[in-house]
Amino acid sequence: MKVSNVHLSLAGAPDEAAAAAVQAEIQILEAQLAAANAKLHILAPTQQHPKLPSPSPLAPSAPSTQNLHLWLLLADSALPIGSFAFSSALESYILHHPLPPSTPPRASLTRFLRLSLLSVSTTTVPFIAAAFRSPQLAPQLDDTFDATTTCEVARRASLSQGRALCSVWEKSFARSFAATSFHPRTYNPDHFGVAWGYITRLTGVLPPEDPHSLHQVLFVFLFNHVKALLSAAVRLSLVGPYIAQQILAAEETCELVLAAVERGSGIPVESAGQSVPAMDLWQGRHEKLYTRIFNS
């Protein structure tokens, strides 16, 4: 589409217009490269890419590295938002599906992973996307999400991580993004999904008109979700750390995350809803477990 537009303008319009069109094309391509870079670093952190982050990642001349810098910060498992304390119903699911001792629990874990990603993509992802697209609506979105999250355990998990993310932003990240952050921060969303969309937009390093920005916002959120689930699985002794990394690196996992991004970004918040009703049961019954390691 784009390319043919450029050709058309080259044929009929003055050189200036053509140059502007090509420049626009370059900008889009640069943004795409930045997105691909960020994705590559998340998918294969060990693999070194020729374009390493420059020593001064916040230099205004390097928008792509700045963008990468943000994702490395937000995809860090040491990000102090306490995600390690939540298993997103995995702990309860395992207790509701006791396996014979000889069966390897990996299949059960990957099944749960699929269900969990589907559920998150139809409940939370629409709100992340909406908060990123329309940060000025964050207070209403937060209230609507609060009304829509009917499971007590899930809402506690969401509130805890959402508030923590806002604190990290305020206390640690905000000053680093002061140069680019354009939207006056007037509201602290309570819920994780809304806070994620709102704060990533606030940083100002992700141009909202570029479709890749939203794609990255959702991809990193869902990838973090998978990481948190796998980390919980390791601590529940379902799989070892190598198998966990194997699942994380697997192509199917990446496809599942991409499918969840795709599905979730196409759902308006009014149409969000639980697509795995059993999830609400497992999650709600987490409170009734005889022993539990996690908060959700």
Added chain:
Amino acid sequence: MNARATATTSIPAGGGLIHVRVLPPAQLTLHRLNYAYPLKLISPGPTQWAKSLTVFVLSYGGGLVAGDQMNLRAVVETGGRLCLQTQGSTKIFKRTATSKATAQRLTVRIHPGASLLLLPDPIQPFADSDYLQHQIFELADTTDDTSSLVMLDWVTEGRTARDENWTLKRFESRNEFFAVTDTDCDDNADNHQENKAKEGEEGGMGGSRGRLLLRDAMVLDGSDTTAGDMLRERQDAQTIFATLVIRGTAFAQLAAYIKARYLNEPRIGQKRWDTDDDSRHYTRVEIDARRNGVLWTTSSVRGFLLVKVSGVDVESVKRFVRGLLSEVDGDGIPADDGCITETFGEGMFRCLE
């Protein structure tokens, strides 16, 4: 019977209107009861001393075919008590290539001091059916919580006898609860019918309807197999999912009973101790639920009590839900002073039997 039970042509197809009014000193009347094909409303003539009014919401032939669009509006005025029931499960037939989806919309306004019981039979979506259910509850008094309701919404896997096991095309159920202010409280139901068209489908972010208090939404997509699982696998061998939503002073006793029962529920763990942490034996009701694979959970959210129940056997889940609503003791004996029977009278649990 002084209700005007007429099937007038002024109502669009599938439309209906129920208006419950209390005449002095305390007589419950159906101020209006209108409906148009394929919707049918039947009210057994209320006696002068009836505690509540019951209206049966029916469709011709006992099911809904593709393209059926039901749109029922109900108003319960101060002091009014309305119970909406069905006569048998609502069957949703398959969607054909040329037809639209099946949709049922219900909007109920509950005035201060009024209460609603919505206790239908389960929805039974057949193979390849496409169904949207959108229920809106407008609560006029959320300060003192005198607009009260008990709502049950449940869905089964389909025609088990024909091996239908969540083979539907799409099923969407939304239950939305709004706080409406007194100024929106308009006694004239006819105006509401007109306003509805203007309001349209908007109402997600509050808007003209008042503040959204709670939204419970379930969306089952039979065509989504991106993750390699069929819908039936995602339903985890459960054949029925039920949601109960309770709010308001009229049902405070019921809500307290359910909360206490959940609190006392035996803990879940791999080790099956003979006695749980209170050194207490399981009651008959708990043993029955466990043996029949009934799972349940409660959640207190924004002034509502939500109960989710699922199970592998429809009858066991029905029995369990009936037990909750009739406040049974450990042996399954309904409480003499059960909240619903006290305020609404006998016969409210027909759909649960």
